[in-house]
Amino acid sequence: MMIKVEKLKKTFGENEVLKDINLDVEKQEVVVVIGPSGSGKSTLLRCINQLETITSGHVFIEGTDISDKNANINKIREDVGMVFQQFNLFPHMTVRDNIMLAPTKVKKVSKDKAKAKAMDLLGKVGLAEKADAYPDSLSGGQKQRIAIARALAMEPKMMLFDEPTSALDPEMVGEVLDVMKQLAEDGMTMVVVTHEMGFAREVGDRVVFMDGGYIVEENEPKQLFEHPQEERTKAFLSKVL
Amino acid sequence: MGVNPLDIIREYLPFLASGTLFTIGFSLGGIIFGTILGLFICFGKMIRNKLLRAPFVCYITFFRGTPLYVQILIIHFGLVPLIFHQSNGIVAGVIALSLNEAAYIAEVFRAGIQSIDEGQTEAARSLGMDRLQAMRYVILPQAVRRVLPPMGNEFISLIKDSSLIAAIAAPELTYWAQAMGAQYAIVWTPYLTISFIYLILTLTMSFLVNRLERRMATK
Ligand SMILES: Nc1ncnc2c1ncn2[C@@H]1O[C@H](COP(=O)(O)OP(=O)(O)O)[C@@H](O)[C@H]1O
Ligand SMILES: [Mg+2]
Numbered sequence: 123m124m125i126k127v128e129k130l131k132k133t134f135g136e137n138e139v140l141k142d143i144n145l146d147v148e149k150q151e152v153v154v155v156i157g158p159s160g161s162g163k164s165t166l167l168r169c170i171n172q173l174e175t176i177t178s179g180h181v182f183i184e185g186t187d188i189s190d191k192n193a194n195i196n197k198i199r200e201d202v203g204m205v206f207q208q209f210n211l212f213p214h215m216t217v218r219d220n221i222m223l224a225p226t227k228v229k230k231v232s233k234d235k236a237k238a239k240a241m242d243l244l245g246k247v248g249l250a251e252k253a254d255a256y257p258d259s260l261s262g263g264q265k266q267r268i269a270i271a272r273a274l275a276m277e278p279k280m281m282l283f284d285e286p287t288s289a290l291d292p293e294m295v296g297e298v299l300d301v302m303k304q305l306a307e308d309g310m311t312m313v314v315v316t317h318e319m320g321f322a323r324e325v326g327d328r329v330v331f332m333d334g335g336y337i338v339e340e341n342e343p344k345q346l347f348e349h350p351q352e353e354r355t356k357a358f359l360s361k362v363l
Numbered sequence: 364m365g366v367n368p369l370d371i372i373r374e375y376l377p378f379l380a381s382g383t384l385f386t387i388g389f390s391l392g393g394i395i396f397g398t399i400l401g402l403f404i405c406f407g408k409m410i411r412n413k414l415l416r417a418p419f420v421c422y423i424t425f426f427r428g429t430p431l432y433v434q435i436l437i438i439h440f441g442l443v444p445l446i447f448h449q450s451n452g453i454v455a456g457v458i459a460l461s462l463n464e465a466a467y468i469a470e471v472f473r474a475g476i477q478s479i480d481e482g483q484t485e486a487a488r489s490l491g492m493d494r495l496q497a498m499r500y501v502i503l504p505q506a507v508r509r510v511l512p513p514m515g516n517e518f519i520s521l522i523k524d525s526s527l528i529a530a531i532a533a534p535e536l537t538y539w540a541q542a543m544g545a546q547y548a549i550v551w552t553p554y555l556t557i558s559f560i561y562l563i564l565t566l567t568m569s570f571l572v573n574r575l576e577r578r579m580a581t582k
Pocket of ligand 1: 159164
């Protein structure tokens, strides 16, 4: 089991955002999380790598309870890549330096090795010629592909995607989804929050529908999209499909 | 009277020259010590624990909330004699300007750091960096660029404010202008002369900051 979420609750002040979340993600599984805005999807992802401290319950990454005080969260995060809606590239560094930074500083990989790895990854996301460019000169789709390459440079065992295509112009969505699809085919374990139902159907092993801080329903994509069991799922799907 | 102003300036030239050097020295001292101390205080003020943070908050509140002139008097007549068992205008001047500058620099830096998008820290942390690494490699390099213009303004203020330490007989520009004015009972000549010198210093500072800014922007 790569990720195990158990009775997870998260409150912001009075506002209980995650109410009782239980979720298992197997090795090489692609879990797609869908649901209306404000249902707690981002918060769930952020709890999984402790960008938010969890209020109660447990999150296990490869069996390690990450809310345990003795857990080395920095070490665990090396294995859990994250891709953000807003890319969050480092604007003061070239694309190559963005990708090399964490491997050299955190994993102490040599500059040469990190550079070779960066160029390899840039090739994979189809942006080798942008190595010396600064993020500001790139399109949204290019930025997000770089952000994926940056996360992959740490050789994570699993990846979290928080609406990776929501900030993109429609014509750029495809190029990012293609990279993610390739990643899934290469066997990466992935949790993907997205509104791209086509991607969910095609790439997802399982689709999780969240609403109001709960996981309302989860199933194989085909089952969930064609035979939703819960009223709330039906209502949501009728709006987005 | 009938003394030629140019003759007076010529007579005082060596003093004005050394006064200028002292003013530059006081300013540089205040800038260097103030920036180092200011960074330290800035980080102190960002500590999460309220109790540990309190002394830094008090420091900033005091030095920004009371007149620099009063601080100079306290340090010259109180603090320096207490520590060194004698008063010394030069030492007191450097200390007062540095301590005061540090409070302002701390706030400038804090604003700069907090103006960097939270997503930058999150991206860095999600890659496995600890808080210190995220600060050092991701946040600070961006913050430094952003605080350069307000830092420049602080440095310019400091050059001007250094004139206040004439009050404790530190031999800088304003001190010599006062001496000149007193000796010959004149006003315009000494004060316009040093105004001109101050202008050169502040304009030079703003030129240097501008250049640095441009160089960092193109990098
Ligand atoms: N840092 C925060 N502080 C307070 N409330 C938050 C914070 N982050 C999210 N929330 C609240 O939690 C709820 C769920 O947010 P989020 O997880 O972003 O939903 P989703 O990603 O599904 O749109 C929202 O009501 C939002 O206002
Ligand atoms: Mg969200």
